Amino acid sequence: MDFGLNEQQEMMQTLAKDFLAVEYTDKVLKAMVKDEKGYTPALWKKMAEMNLLGLSLPEKYGGVGDFLDLAVVLEEMGQACFLGPYFSTVVLGASLIMQAGSDEQKQKFLSEIAEGKITMTLALNEATDNYTADEITLKTESRGGYYILNGAKIFVPDIQSADYFICVARTKETDNPVDGITLFIVDINTAGITVKPYQTVAGDKQGEIVFDNVKVSAKDILGEVNQGWQYIAKVLQRANVARCAEMVGMAEQALKLTIDYAKERVAFGHPIGAFQSIQHRCADMKIDIDGAKFATYQAAWKINEGLDATKETAIAKAFVSQACKRVMHSAHQVFGAIGFTEDHILHYYTKRARVYEFSFGGADVQLAKIAALYR
Amino acid sequence: MDFKFSPEEEAFRQEVAAFLEKEGPKEWEKKKVSFFDMSGQENWIAIHRDMSQKLGARGWLSLHWPKEYGGKGLSPFYRLILREELAKHHCPGYHSLSVDFAAPAILLKGSEELKKRFLPGIASGKVMWCEGLSEPGHGSDLAAIETFAKEDGDFFVVNGQKIWTTYANFADWMFLLARTDRQAQPNYRGLTFFLVDMKTPGITVNPIINMAGHHDFNEVFFDDVRIPKENIVDSVNRGWYVAMALLDYERTSDLGYAIAETLLNDIVECARERDMLDAQNEIRMAELIVECEVARLTHYHVTWMQAQGKVTSYEAAACKLIGFESIQHVAEFGLKVFKQYGLLSDKSPLAPLYGRISSCYLRSFGHSMEAGTSEIDRDVIAQRGLGLPRLR
Numbered sequence: 001m002d003f004g005l006n007e008q009q010e011m012m013q014t015l016a017k018d019f020l021a022v023e024y025t026d027k028v029l030k031a032m033v034k035d036e037k038g039y040t041p042a043l044w045k046k047m048a049e050m051n052l053l054g055l056s057l058p059e060k061y062g063g064v065g066d067f068l069d070l071a072v073v074l075e076e077m078g079q080a081c082f083l084g085p086y087f088s089t090v091v092l093g094a095s096l097i098m099q100a101g102s103d104e105q106k107q108k109f110l111s112e113i114a115e116g117k118i119t120m121t122l123a124l125n126e127a128t129d130n131y132t133a134d135e136i137t138l139k140t141e142s143r144g145g146y147y148i149l150n151g152a153k154i155f156v157p158d159i160q161s162a163d164y165f166i167c168v169a170r171t172k173e174t175d176n177p178v179d180g181i182t183l184f185i186v187d188i189n190t191a192g193i194t195v196k197p198y199q200t201v202a203g204d205k206q207g208e209i210v211f212d213n214v215k216v217s218a219k220d221i222l223g224e225v226n227q228g229w230q231y232i233a234k235v236l237q238r239a240n241v242a243r244c245a246e247m248v249g250m251a252e253q254a255l256k257l258t259i260d261y262a263k264e265r266v267a268f269g270h271p272i273g274a275f276q277s278i279q280h281r282c283a284d285m286k287i288d289i290d291g292a293k294f295a296t297y298q299a300a301w302k303i304n305e306g307l308d309a310t311k312e313t314a315i316a317k318a319f320v321s322q323a324c325k326r327v328m329h330s331a332h333q334v335f336g337a338i339g340f341t342e343d344h345i346l347h348y349y350t351k352r353a354r355v356y357e358f359s360f361g362g363a364d365v366q367l368a369k370i371a372a373l374y375r
Numbered sequence: 376m377d378f379k380f381s382p383e384e385e386a387f388r389q390e391v392a393a394f395l396e397k398e399g400p401k402e403w404e405k406k407k408v409s410f411f412d413m414s415g416q417e418n419w420i421a422i423h424r425d426m427s428q429k430l431g432a433r434g435w436l437s438l439h440w441p442k443e444y445g446g447k448g449l450s451p452f453y454r455l456i457l458r459e460e461l462a463k464h465h466c467p468g469y470h471s472l473s474v475d476f477a478a479p480a481i482l483l484k485g486s487e488e489l490k491k492r493f494l495p496g497i498a499s500g501k502v503m504w505c506e507g508l509s510e511p512g513h514g515s516d517l518a519a520i521e522t523f524a525k526e527d528g529d530f531f532v533v534n535g536q537k538i539w540t541t542y543a544n545f546a547d548w549m550f551l552l553a554r555t556d557r558q559a560q561p562n563y564r565g566l567t568f569f570l571v572d573m574k575t576p577g578i579t580v581n582p583i584i585n586m587a588g589h590h591d592f593n594e595v596f597f598d599d600v601r602i603p604k605e606n607i608v609d610s611v612n613r614g615w616y617v618a619m620a621l622l623d624y625e626r627t628s629d630l631g632y633a634i635a636e637t638l639l640n641d642i643v644e645c646a647r648e649r650d651m652l653d654a655q656n657e658i659r660m661a662e663l664i665v666e667c668e669v670a671r672l673t674h675y676h677v678t679w680m681q682a683q684g685k686v687t688s689y690e691a692a693a694c695k696l697i698g699f700e701s702i703q704h705v706a707e708f709g710l711k712v713f714k715q716y717g718l719l720s721d722k723s724p725l726a727p728l729y730g731r732i733s734s735c736y737l738r739s740f741g742h743s744m745e746a747g748t749s750e751i752d753r754d755v756i757a758q759r760g761l762g763l764p765r766l767r
Contacts, residue, residue: 001452002377003679009376068376259761274764276750279757286756287673287693294672298378318665370661374643 003294005072012055012069016076019050024080026345032083033203033348037161039084047086048116057094061106062114067238071245071300075293078249081348083204085119085158091242092157092235093120096166100183100223100231109164109185121162123153123186123209124232131236131361133229134177138169138211142218147171147184149192149214157359159207160197162188167209167216172226181229183222190214202351236360237313238303243356244296244320250349250356251292251327255285257346258331272334281330288323295319311373318366321357328353384452391435391460398429399466406729407641408465410634411702412738414589415721415730419467420545424503426468430457431500436474440482444494450682455630455674462633470504472542473497475628477504477550480568480621484609493548493570505546507537507553507571507595508618514539515751517552518563518615522597524553531555531569531607533577533600541745543580543593546573551602552614559612568614570606577601587737625746626691627677631698632670635705638735639663642705645727646712656712663705670697689760692752699742700749706732706739 005013023043032038047053056070057063070090077086090113097109097120112118128135138151149169156165165186172180188195192214197207223231259282262273272278295316302309328350332339339346357363380388400422403413413419430436438453440446447453454475461469478497481489496502513519522535533553543549551569559565571578577600583592608617643660646652652660677690709732710717721730743749757763 001380001675001679001682003676004683005376255761259763262763270766271764273757274766276754276766279761279763280750280753282761282763283693283753283756286689286760287697290676290690290693291669291673291697294676295669297376298672301376301378315665315668318661319669364658367658367661367665370664371657374660374664375657 003297008065009069009072012065013072013076015050016052016073017079019046019052020076020080020082024082029081029083029345029348036197038158038203038205039161043084044116044119048114051114052086053090053116054114055090057090057098057110057114058106061110063110067304068297068300071241071297074242074245075249075252078246078251079253081250081253081345081352083352085121085161085205087239087242087246088121088158088162089113089119091239092122093164093166095238096122096183096222096231096235097185099234100228105185105222118163119158119161121156121158121165122235123156123159123165123167125155126151126153129155129358129361130365132177133181133232136168136170136177136181136229138167140169140171140182142171145219146215146217149184149186149211149216152208152210154208155198155206155359156209157204157206159188159195159209160205164188165209166222167211168228168232178229180226181232182225183228183231184216185220185222186214186216190216200355202348202355204352204355237299237309239360240313240317240366241296241299241303241309243359244292244316245300247320247324247353247356248289248293248296250353251285251289251324254327254331254346254349255282255289258282258285258334262334278334281334285327285330288327292316292320292323311370314366314369314373317361318363318370321363321366324353324357380452380456384456387453388456388460391457392464394433395460395464395466398426399464400426403465403467406465407637407731408467409638409731409735409738410462410467410629411742412587412589412731412734413467414591415587415734423467423470424500424545426466427470427500427503429500430468431498434498436469436500437478437494437498440478440494440498444482444490445498451678452682455678458630459633462630462637465637468500470500470542471625471628472506472546473500473502473504476506476621476625477548477570479624480550480608480617481570483620484568484617486608488605489570489608496547502547503542503545505540505543505549505573507540507549507551509537509539511536511538511594515748517618518561518566520552520554520566522551522553523557524555524567524569524602526555526611527601529604530601531567531604533569533571533597533602535597537595537597538592539583540580540593540595541591543573543595544582544590549573549595550608552618555611555614563615565612566614566618567611568608568617569602570608571600571602575600575602585738586740587734589734589738622747623687623691626695626752627674627681629698629746630674631695631700631702631742632667632674635663635670635698635701636667638702638731639667639705639708641728641731642709642712649727651712656708659708659711663701663708666697666701666704670694670701673697689756692747692755693760695746696743696749696752696756699745702735702742703739706736710736 054063141148167184171182192212194210299312299316437446524531549571555567556565577598579596717732719726
């Protein structure tokens with residue numbers, strides 16, 4: 001048992017913390033929430049130079065570190081409420097290509113991701129968002145060397161800025177929903193694609209993709225034909241744990257802001273943080289955050305070791321989702337009216353945390369998974 | 376980062392499990408007796424003492440003590456593994472008050488002479504201790520206790536009363552916090568930590584039955600009880616520091632999550648047999664699995680800190696708080712699942728799990744009070760852990 005960070009993880013943590021403190025101030029965050037794409041190419045370039053974009057990728061493609069290093073950095077990004085196609089590119093795109101890609105695909109896409117030349121995302125959800133294989137119905141038609149795609153994908157993260165996306169499509173109808181799913185790497189500029197950006201309360205970037213006879217070469221199939229769900233199942237675990245790491249960071253920052261405020265805001269002649277009603281709320285926030293962190297890193301460690309992390313991931317996401325929500329609500333209560341204003345930074349965290357909570361399955365989805373494991 | 380046990384630790388777990396399957400009380404395994412309601416069992420003290428000596432004979436009550444005092448010098452994770460297995464096997468014998476309360480106080484603050492006198496008895500499982508801290512007027516506000524010890528030659532003479540003294544009805548020794556200076560400011564600087572033979576003349580023990588109908592608590596009266604000066608741990612008026620040193624161990628001694636998990640498994644197994652686990656209860660079960668897992672990791676974290684020799688501050692309080700409250704939530708789940716059946720006592724043949732549901736539920740009211748109330752735990756977390764200012 002070891003709950004400590006190793007040297008490499010400590011280094012990544014410091015590097016990310018220092019970088020974000022300078023480059024990702026509250027002012028930048030507020031501007032990025034209003035920005036159409038939610039990030040700037042200048043910032044992306046700096047992140048590439050610092051090797052942040054190659055995190056968890058193999059060295060031969062310009063990568064560095066492992067999934068635990070990535071989790072440490074994502075926690076820092078959560079603290080800064082970082083917005084941008086980092087999660088979609090590195091956690092979704094890169095890890096799918098790493099898992100399922102041919103040597104040629106890896107060489108091309110992973111190197112370009114690490115260098116900051118391209119961004120990527122994953123088009124998974126359709127009409128519903130239970131994250132199960134039976135939800136995948138996007139039609140494909142095989143015509144020799146290529147496929148024709150028709151249908152729509154919704155809730156696609158960072159589609160506004162993606163150069164490529166991985167499309168999860170149905171290539172065979174069978175009784176087993178897991179069988180017959182194929183992944184395609186699609187260039188966003190392919191004819192027949194229409195992107196409709198969403199307006200979300202959190203200002204995070206997502207949208208839908210409509211496919212009108214989109215022609216994709218068979219060479220752009222990622223992994224085995226009809227066997228694509230296995231890669232999605234794995235990436236869903238990484239995605240959920242990565243979301244947990246971000247939410248842990250966001251909750252940590254919300255508690256830090258709350259404690260600072262409770263020490264300085266005076267009422268009835270005392271800082272409000274001296275009153276038990278406030279102290280006990282803050283104590284509960286701390287307990288939640290510590291537990292959230294342990295559950296997240298346990299799952300991240302399992303994934304990193306290549307062990308089965310099905311249960312640990314579901315436990316982490318179920319707990320972190322609920323804990324993070326409690327922390328945010330308590331933070332608002334301690335801040336009182338000032339935290340309820342648009343000018344205040346707190347609601348940026350509150351809103352984004354709710355987005356992360358539900359993406360890839362919130363607490364209810366995870367609890368159902370856990371219950372099934374014990375049946 | 377590493378979230379697994381070492382091969383040696385896993386081997387120890389196997390060894391313990393095999394031993395308990397063979398040597399643990401069969402009747403308790405069948406009835407799925409839980410650690411905190413063992414006093415509801417017939418003849419339980421003899422069974423508890425017998426098992427304690429079996430554990431002591433294997434050297435399992437002093438696993439992480441230094442070798443020079445008869446320990447094995449192992450990491451505190453061995454103690455945790457032993458207790459996880461004891462919980463899983465519904466097995467008594469681990470007398471926390473001796474092993475995790477009295478022993479650390481003596482190990483950390485006692486003289487060489489005290490260590491030599493008292494540690495072997497604890498390690499053997501033969502000598503059982505109780506804790507003389509709370510008084511009728513002072514529980515959470517421990518520093519204000521009034522039981523007074525007056526110096527008289529080579530002795531101190533104690534008069535006063537302790538209350539909520541768990542297992543004083545059969546304990547051989549007590550560690551006692553008493554006031555030795557009434558003028559000391561702040562008041563905690565006037566307290567001394569004594570080791571008291573329960574056979575000393577002048578000690579009277581009266582039972583207090585809890586709402587589960589069990590006899591765990593007692594009130595203990597001291598009427599001119601003479602304690603030799605060599606039984607003082609640390610020195611006169613430094614008892615508060617001894618009590619504080621042992622409190623973090625007390626808070627991490629009983630594995631709330633492991634007791635909760637075992638009870639949860641027992642409830643689920645019985646509910647499935649009776650076809651009483653509907654879809655809604657299954658989701659609640661999943662929530663409790665999550666809660667126990669988080670409490671487990673919180674406990675592992677503080678144990679890791681202890682293993683590293685790191686100073687714990689708020690972590691032990693957080694660990695105790697959520698571990699013990701997880702038992703309450705699981706006990707409540709028992710009622711949610713079994714409804715009216717869950718309120719039948721162990722005397723009713725219709726009662727699920729031999730009446731464990733009702734007795735664990737009733738016993739669970741105490742879990743947010745013992746070893747420091749949940750409110751005091753939250754104070755500790757806010758003040759020591761988060762640096763929030765103190766009003767008092």
